[in-house]
Amino acid sequence: MKIRNLPWPIFTLLVASATAVRMEAGTFAEVNWALTGTASQSSDLDTEHIASLAIDGNTDGDWSHGSVTHTANTDDPPVWEVDLGQTNLIGEVRVWFRTDCCQSRNDDFTLYVLDANHAKVLSRKYPGRPPGNVAYNFAPAVVGRYVRIEGQTPRTTSDGYLALAEVQVFNPFQIESIRITQGPTNVAAIANATATFGPVIADAPGVAPGKLTFQWRKNGEDIPGAIGASYTTPPLSPADNGAQYTIQAMLPGVSASATATLTVTAAPPVLTIQHTGNTIQISWPVSATGFVLQSTESLSSPAWAQPAESVSIQGDQNTVTITDPDNTRFYRLKL
Numbered sequence: 001m002k003i004r005n006l007p008w009p010i011f012t013l014l015v016a017s018a019t020a021v022r023m024e025a026g027t028f029a030e031v032n033w034a035l036t037g038t039a040s041q042s043s044d045l046d047t048e049h050i051a052s053l054a055i056d057g058n059t060d061g062d063w064s065h066g067s068v069t070h071t072a073n074t075d076d077p078p079v080w081e082v083d084l085g086q087t088n089l090i091g092e093v094r095v096w097f098r099t100d101c102c103q104s105r106n107d108d109f110t111l112y113v114l115d116a117n118h119a120k121v122l123s124r125k126y127p128g129r130p131p132g133n134v135a136y137n138f139a140p141a142v143v144g145r146y147v148r149i150e151g152q153t154p155r156t157t158s159d160g161y162l163a164l165a166e167v168q169v170f171n172p173f174q175i176e177s178i179r180i181t182q183g184p185t186n187v188a189a190i191a192n193a194t195a196t197f198g199p200v201i202a203d204a205p206g207v208a209p210g211k212l213t214f215q216w217r218k219n220g221e222d223i224p225g226a227i228g229a230s231y232t233t234p235p236l237s238p239a240d241n242g243a244q245y246t247i248q249a250m251l252p253g254v255s256a257s258a259t260a261t262l263t264v265t266a267a268p269p270v271l272t273i274q275h276t277g278n279t280i281q282i283s284w285p286v287s288a289t290g291f292v293l294q295s296t297e298s299l300s301s302p303a304w305a306q307p308a309e310s311v312s313i314q315g316d317q318n319t320v321t322i323t324d325p326d327n328t329r330f331y332r333l334k335l
């Protein structure tokens, strides 16, 4: 009996699935879970600018338009939170700030997603001052019930108030695809310089451009704040040699990535020349292994060759001493 009954349920499932795919192609139903949630904040400035104004469906950040929350500045950190009412798959959180004033209050804010037991399952700290709104896509989607925004702690630039225009919590996309059409290329740089990867180009057919976000990673770890189409490193050290930089292009619940490699070579050594009477001392760091001193008497028709004088080590320097030079000479280090 079981075998005979099987084809019907399977057939039904296939039809339902195919129908769902056709319906969702290009007309994906986006749900903002926050709109049906319950908001709270660590304190209220007054009875008007209450926590629920950040889930009223209005992203307008102008204080005078009446859709912005406001805590007192008594909390460290100030906290705003929405209870989605049940555990959901979260594909994107987008935070909208007050826009008419006081941007320093948004500095270094942290986004948390918490599970049904109020345990933190995800955190994203924004380094520095964010723009008017910040979107975080998660791929894979994050499972959580609460979404929390915390203000800067300890206070350095903020005066301790927290004001939010809106916090949106979206479901993950189901079928949309994303591809990176121009990925980052490998970069070679010298120590103490910076390196730039990108800009990359990603393509998500049928999806509004604003939905696409980027996150750069170094050796698999997210780089905080590196969310642009290109990324410039801080000054490099030799330890960065061989590091893998990955761009993750993300939609809610969907991502694609591409990786490039950084090659860092030590900064070229510098020749130091000291003139004392008829003696010239040329030195360069012992650490510059592989470099050989060469000289020539002419730059217009150079004949670079190792000088006859021997190299001695003084401290951390290779040194060549020339006494009574009889003509002009040029020196260089050759790798």
Ligand SMILES: [Ca+2]
Residues within 6 Å of the ligand: 053, 054, 055, 056, 057, 058, 059, 060, 067, 068, 164, 165, 166
């Ligand atoms: Ca609002």
